[in-house]
Amino acid sequence: xxxxxxxxxxxxxxxxxxxxxxLQLSGAAVSAIAVQSDQARVLTSSGASKVYLNxxxxxxxxxxxxxxxxxxxxxxxxxxxxxKRGRELAPRVAAVLNAGYSGDCFDVKxxxxxxAVKRLAYGGSTVASTRIKGKPVVISVISRSFQKxxxxxxxxxxxxxxxxxxxxxxxxxTRPKNTRDAGLESARVIVSAxxxxxxxxxxxxxxxxxxxxxxxxxCSRPVSADLGWMDQWVGISGKKVAPRLYVACGISGTIxxxxxxxxxxxxxxxxxxxxAGIHELSDYSIVGxxxxxLPALTKGLRERAK
Amino acid sequence: xxxxxxxxRIVVLVKDIPDINxxxxxxxxxxxxxxxxxxxxxxxxxxxxxxxxxxKEAGGLEVVTVSMGDDRTKTSILExxxxxxxxxxxVNDPALKGLxxxxxxxxxxxxxxxxxxFDVVIAGELSLDGMGSQVGPRVAELLGVPQLTYAKxxxxxxxxxxxxxxxxxxxxVVEAEPPFLAIVVREINEPRIPSLMNIMKAKxxxxxxxxxxxxxxxxxxxxxSVRVEVTDVKVxxxxxxxxxxxxxxxxxxxxxxxxxxxxxxALEE
Numbered sequence: 362x363x364x365x366x367x368x369x370x371x372x373x374x375x376x377x378x379x380x381x382x383x384l385q386l387s388g389a390a391v392s393a394i395a396v397q398s399d400q401a402r403v404l405t406s407s408g409a410s411k412v413y414l415n416x417x418x419x420x421x422x423x424x425x426x427x428x429x430x431x432x433x434x435x436x437x438x439x440x441x442x443x444x445k446r447g448r449e450l451a452p453r454v455a456a457v458l459n460a461g462y463s464g465d466c467f468d469v470k471x472x473x474x475x476x477a478v479k480r481l482a483y484g485g486s487t488v489a490s491t492r493i494k495g496k497p498v499v500i501s502v503i504s505r506s507f508q509k510x511x512x513x514x515x516x517x518x519x520x521x522x523x524x525x526x527x528x529x530x531x532x533x534x535t536r537p538k539n540t541r542d543a544g545l546e547s548a549r550v551i552v553s554a555x556x557x558x559x560x561x562x563x564x565x566x567x568x569x570x571x572x573x574x575x576x577x578x579x580c581s582r583p584v585s586a587d588l589g590w591m592d593q594w595v596g597i598s599g600k601k602v603a604p605r606l607y608v609a610c611g612i613s614g615t616i617x618x619x620x621x622x623x624x625x626x627x628x629x630x631x632x633x634x635x636x637a638g639i640h641e642l643s644d645y646s647i648v649g650x651x652x653x654x655l656p657a658l659t660k661g662l663r664e665r666a667k
Numbered sequence: 668x669x670x671x672x673x674x675x676r677i678v679v680l681v682k683d684i685p686d687i688n689x690x691x692x693x694x695x696x697x698x699x700x701x702x703x704x705x706x707x708x709x710x711x712x713x714x715x716x717x718x719x720x721x722x723k724e725a726g727g728l729e730v731v732t733v734s735m736g737d738d739r740t741k742t743s744i745l746e747x748x749x750x751x752x753x754x755x756x757x758v759n760d761p762a763l764k765g766l767x768x769x770x771x772x773x774x775x776x777x778x779x780x781x782x783x784x785f786d787v788v789i790a791g792e793l794s795l796d797g798m799g800s801q802v803g804p805r806v807a808e809l810l811g812v813p814q815l816t817y818a819k820x821x822x823x824x825x826x827x828x829x830x831x832x833x834x835x836x837x838x839x840v841v842e843a844e845p846p847f848l849a850i851v852v853r854e855i856n857e858p859r860i861p862s863l864m865n866i867m868k869a870k871x872x873x874x875x876x877x878x879x880x881x882x883x884x885x886x887x888x889x890x891x892s893v894r895v896e897v898t899d900v901k902v903x904x905x906x907x908x909x910x911x912x913x914x915x916x917x918x919x920x921x922x923x924x925x926x927x928x929x930x931x932x933a934l935e936e
Contacts, residue, residue, distance in 0.1 A: 420814075445835050449816040449850075452768075452801035456808035461769060461894030464800045475894075482900055483699050484687040484795045490899040498894075529813035530847070533829075534840040574934075586854060597798075598853050606933045616687065627933045628907065629924065644908040644931075645924055653917050661921040665929075 363387075364471065367434055368409075369394040369427060369450075370442025371418050375504050376400065377407060379440045382507035384408050386471055392434045394426060398519075405517035407510050412517060417525040420450060426524045427454045436497055438476060440469070443501040455499040462499040463491050467506040476500070485597040485620025504546070505603055505624060538592060545593060545600045548577035550608075551625075553595055555581040555618075557611015557632065557651050561590050566655040567610060573662040574606070581612045596621040611651045614639030631655070674729045675823075675845075677719040678779055678788045679752065680806070681712040681732045683743035684796040697902045701796075708743040711791025713750070713858035715851050719789050720751035720859075722823045728786075729753050733778050735763070735771060741874070748869035749861035756782050760878035762886035767895040768797075772805035774889065777882040779810065786845035787828065792817070792852050807848035815843050819854040 366383040368391065370376040376393065383391040393409040395401035396418040404412045411434075415426045427450070431439065441451040443465050455462035461475070468479035475494035482489035493500070545551060552571045554564060564578075571578050578591070579602065585594035595602050596617040603624035610631050612618060619642050622628060630643040631654045640646040647654055685704040693700055719730040732747045734740055735758040744755045758778050766774065779788060788810070790803040807814040815821075819838075820831040832839040833852050843849075861869070879886040910927070914920040928934050 420816075445817060448800055449804060449814065453804040453808050453814065455769075455801070456772065456805040459769070461767070462801055463895060465798065477898070480798070482796065482798050482897075483685075483690060483701075485798070486687075486690075486692075487699055487900050487902050489797075489897050490901075492896045492898050493894060494896075495894045529843075530815050531842045532839055533842055536838040536840065538836060538838060598792075606928070623905075627928065627931055629928070640911065641909065642905055642907060645910050645912055645927055647912050647920050647924060649917060649920065654921065657917045657921045658924070661918070661925050662934075665925055665934075 364437040365390040365392070365434060366438045366440060367392050367394070367430060367436035368440045369423075369447070370444060371396045371446055372442055372444055372504075373397070373400045373403060375442035375444065376404060377509040378505065378507045379442060379502055380404060380407055380409055381510040382469065382502070383438075383440060384510050386438065386469070392430065392436065394423075394430055401519045405519060406513055406515070408513040408515070408517075410517045411520060413520050413522050415522040415524050418446070419526070419528050420446070421526045421528050422524050423450055424453060424457075425526060426522055428457060429522065429524065431458065431497065438469075438471075439497050439499045441499070441501045443503045447501050451499050451501045458497060458499070460497050460499050461493040461495050463493055464501045465503050466500045467503050469500060469502070481597075481620060484616045486616045503601065545577055545579050545595065545602050548602065548604050550574045550576035550606045551579050551595070551602055551604045552576045552608045552610060553579040553581065553612060554584050554590070554610055555612030556583055558584070561588070563652070564590060566652070566659075569659045570608070570610075570655055570662075573659050573666070574608070576606075576608070581615070581618050609639050609643070610655060612639050613637045614642055631658075674727065675786045676729045676731060676784060677722060678782060678785045679712070679716045679719045679730060679732050679747075680775060680788065680790040680802070681716060681734050681743065681747050682709045682794050683707060683734070683736055683740045684709045684794050687795045692902050697904075698900060699902065706739055706743065708746050709791060709794040709796075710858075711793060711795075711851065711853060714853060714855050715789040715791045716747055716750055716752060717856045717858040718818075718821050718849075718851055721856070722821070723751065725823060728823065731756065731782060733775060733782055734758070735774055735778070737761070737764075744874060745866070745869050746861065748872045748874070749866040750859055751861075751865070752872070754873045754875070756875045756877065758878070758882065759876045760886065763879055763889065765893070766889060767893045768799050768801045768805060769894050770889045770892050772802050772809055773892075774879075774882065774884060775802065775806050776809040777884055778877065779806070781877065781882055788812070788846075788848040789821070790848065790850050792850055803848060803850040810846070810848065813843065813847045815841065815847055815849040818849050818851045821849055821851065821855065
């Protein structure tokens with residue numbers, strides 16, 4: 362063991378998952394960077410020995426903050442949560458340090474020289490086992506890769522940093538996103554539309570099923586990126602989901618989509634093509650026309666609820 | 668060069684990769700057969716290039732591409748030139764094979780510097796083969812310029828660079844002063860398909876090739892500096908029940924599905 366780990370994510374849940382793994386890897390020698398005082402407290406009471414708190418969570422401030430803490434703590438491993446912020450920050454910090462970096466890892470082990478990580482490659486269809494050497498090693502870790510630690514009770518130290526800088530890229534305006542189909546990543550049930558839907562109005566069939574299952578609505582890439590029927594899609598380049606139940610309706614099951622849904626507990630597919638790839642990725646498949654099956658399924662669920 | 672002849676340059680990083688949709692899996696080893704598959708321009712790099720070409724069409728910029736690869740890469744570069752790039756630079760040196768992202772970024776940095784002054788470097792968010800998402804930020808750091816990430820719109824209008832960044836909960840409208848490095852996401856555009864005439868013209872556009880020495884780099888030192896090594900690539904086994912529900916009537920199939928899901932506890936509140 363005998364090594365030090367530094368963790369960072371602005372997402373508290375993800376930072377706790379990183380902490381869980383970091384404690385396994387390096388015992389008590391885990392320091393963290395937090396961006397809210399609540400987050401700092403949760404991290405110290407969950408086992409982080411030292412938490413650096415920096416309220417400015419802009420890219421430029423966090424870059425300086427990470428470099429500052431790395432200089433102070435000289436960690437062997439730096440784990441950053443794979444959020445959009447984390448994925449732009451981690452490789453840039455690695456570049457400053459001339460360090461090796463692997464992104465979107467879901468497993469990490471210490472080796473004699475450096476670390477061994479697992480991550481997806483080739484469009485998400487394959488797992489690449491990768492060895493990273495040197496000190497430090499920087500990785501980013503995708504959500505739900507590791508378990509949160511048990512509550513520790515012990516209180517670590519919180520150090521306030523107050524690093525703040527004027528951003529190099531000037532922000533003129535922020536616009537909220539359409540939230541109709543937001544929250545896919547944390548949804549417990551998702552019903553999802555593919556190219557099997559012929560017209561935008563037909564998504565009503567999916568909405569009715571969503572209401573019955575208390576589900577969020579998602580879609581495959583073409584439905585969002587090409588047709589513009591929804592803001593966000595499920596897939597490698599879209600949202601990676603992990604619901605208890607995923608119902609794929611009229612989705613063929615490309616590599617793009619498959620790797621977005623692989624962490625789902627139960628996958629159901631409804632597709633009229635018997636040979637559609639989605640069936641191989643499913644626990645239950647109904648080969649049939651979504652225009653027939655969806656209303657019947659909605660009705661069946663409604664009757665069950667009575 | 669007087670200000671009258673000064674042309675703003677955009678450098679686009681483009682890469683050729685094995686065609687993801689065509690990669691076959693060796694059934695005995697579960698490993699992808701990468702060498703056997705056709706190579707093509709990485710989709711996101713095409714979108715980065717399309718962004719630059721649209722900026723050029725809007726007002727007098729020059730667009731050049733910078734790549735690292737081998738002789739096979741020339742096919743993809745020809746496509747980039749046919750799409751509308753004015754010139755291409757290729758680092759082509761067998762001694763630089765197998766570098767990791769760290770060393771590759773150092774090579775690209777040198778190539779960008781040698782290619783001349785630039786306003787903006789544009790890169791795609793990731794290449795679908797390695798899915799590393801790190802060369803862009805690394806090159807930005809080495810060049811000492813800010814990075815404008817997750818751009819789903821990037822325009823050059825009345826002398827200003829404006830972009831919309833696609834963040835987790837919000838879209839951010841930003842303005843950047845050159846020089847900077849922009850990283851584009853898939854939503855930014857649909858890349859054009861070059862016409863036959865432009866494909867013919869592309870063959871006459873300048874393609875400059877450099878080896879490590881031409882860039883003032885030491886290939887041995889670069890190979891020794893590699894930090895990341897891929898030890899294995901394998902297709903994971905999918906563990907799913909794969910139950911095909913077959914019934915005469917839709918209602919029956921649906922009833923069977925509901926009872927199976929109930930038994931699995933998938934329908935509990």
